Amino acid sequence: xxxxxxxxxxxxxxxxxxxxxxxxxxxxxxxxxxxxxxxxxxxxxxxxxxxxxxxxxxxxxxxxxxxxxxxxxxxxxxxxxxxxxxxxxxxxxxxxxxxxxxxxxxxxxxxxxxxxxxxxxxxxxxxxxxxxxxxxxxxxxxxxxxxxxxxxxxxxxxxxxxxxxxxxxxxxxxxxxxxxxxxxxxxx
Amino acid sequence: xxxxxxxxxxxxxxxxxxxxxxxxxxxxxxxxxxxxxxxxxxxxxxxxxxxxxxxxxxxxxxxxxxxxxxxxxxxxxxxxxxxxxxxxxxxxxxxxxxxxxxxxxxxxxxxxxxxxxxxxxxxxxxxxxxxxxxxxxxxxxxxxxxxxxxxxxxxxxxxxxxxxxxxxxxxxxxxxxxxxxxxxxxxx
DNA sequence: AACTTAGTACTACAGACGGAGTGGTGTCAA
DNA sequence: TTGACACCACTCCGTCTGTAGTACTAAGTT
Numbered sequence: 149x150x151x152x153x154x155x156x157x158x159x160x161x162x163x164x165x166x167x168x169x170x171x172x173x174x175x176x177x178x179x180x181x182x183x184x185x186x187x188x189x190x191x192x193x194x195x196x197x198x199x200x201x202x203x204x205x206x207x208x209x210x211x212x213x214x215x216x217x218x219x220x221x222x223x224x225x226x227x228x229x230x231x232x233x234x235x236x237x238x239x240x241x242x243x244x245x246x247x248x249x250x251x252x253x254x255x256x257x258x259x260x261x262x263x264x265x266x267x268x269x270x271x272x273x274x275x276x277x278x279x280x281x282x283x284x285x286x287x288x289x290x291x292x293x294x295x296x297x298x299x300x301x302x303x304x305x306x307x308x309x310x311x312x313x314x315x316x317x318x319x320x321x322x323x324x325x326x327x328x329x330x331x332x333x334x335x336x
Numbered sequence: 337x338x339x340x341x342x343x344x345x346x347x348x349x350x351x352x353x354x355x356x357x358x359x360x361x362x363x364x365x366x367x368x369x370x371x372x373x374x375x376x377x378x379x380x381x382x383x384x385x386x387x388x389x390x391x392x393x394x395x396x397x398x399x400x401x402x403x404x405x406x407x408x409x410x411x412x413x414x415x416x417x418x419x420x421x422x423x424x425x426x427x428x429x430x431x432x433x434x435x436x437x438x439x440x441x442x443x444x445x446x447x448x449x450x451x452x453x454x455x456x457x458x459x460x461x462x463x464x465x466x467x468x469x470x471x472x473x474x475x476x477x478x479x480x481x482x483x484x485x486x487x488x489x490x491x492x493x494x495x496x497x498x499x500x501x502x503x504x505x506x507x508x509x510x511x512x513x514x515x516x517x518x519x520x521x522x523x524x
Numbered sequence: 525a526a527c528t529t530a531g532t533a534c535t536a537c538a539g540a541c542g543g544a545g546t547g548g549t550g551t552c553a554a
Numbered sequence: 555t556t557g558a559c560a561c562c563a564c565t566c567c568g569t570c571t572g573t574a575g576t577a578c579t580a581a582g583t584t
Contacts, residue, residue, distance in 0.1 A: 343560095
């Protein structure tokens, strides 16, 4: 078992790309090697099994989807009204959409979690933490809306992003914009 | 190319089960044969390619997810208020959740559509029709809420069902119930 | 400076698996 | 008798895993 941390990370990031592109079944050691442009057999040396690789990828995606400190700080800037909340929501939807492979890979993992209890546990914990994070973040921001607002917005926007990424012709740019605005208005 | 229609349909239904259980990559002629309990090679004789099978399955799922005439008629019964709408929404969420393989298979297909333009076109069209169907259905029902309400509820509930089916421990029964109620209240 | 050694990168190969496709045989009904 | 289909068996092919073995590099030792 090799330990070089940069290489390990590069392999996990490659695994995320493969997940998004080829699906969970397509995630093989060989495919990861190719994606990461390392010699055949390398991934084999770094991960004990496919399960291992899968769960580590599950953890890593969340690291990469987490907003930077900069965007996090900006939440506390500006007015404390619905208009500001809308701005922030547009930013979130944009940011997640901008890392499509991450979102798609996460979906693949969710589907795979149907079959793998261990992965399911990891994801459940991660996502629960993410919900709590968003709720408490919103609370202390002083922006309008309560805990339920946050949850409802998360539900709606997640599916909205899913629509955009899998069937881009379903909703156009303006429609998405409009939906985000309406959602915020109605939910708070 | 064989033509026996019952057999063909049985094979497509088997393909949906395989899709949900094994993912899009796991959808092979052999797997479908096994699922449908027909001899090896049968699916091969009925479909010209995997693509063919995939797109036909995409069409079929929607036939099966469409509500029965009975439930459709019941929309027009009872009061025209938020309470009745909530009831109906609980019914929808319940009905879709009750056919998990269909929902999961559809997700697999959406992800596969990322890679297959032809499948993407089929799904886009189907889902657009579904949205329109729900919107117009709601309009003539006289229930509270406008077109945007319907779209927002569809977005939120779709992701809610996704959560329930892929990570059942995330939201418990009561939480789901509460979210449905709150969503209706706020969105109309 | 030469030598040793540990950790890692890389290569190559063996074994196994599973899927596709197809040809052939059996069966039944028109 | 003939045609359509069900069923079965067999071969070819691609790909995956696991690992053994070699080459490299850098740090420590004398």
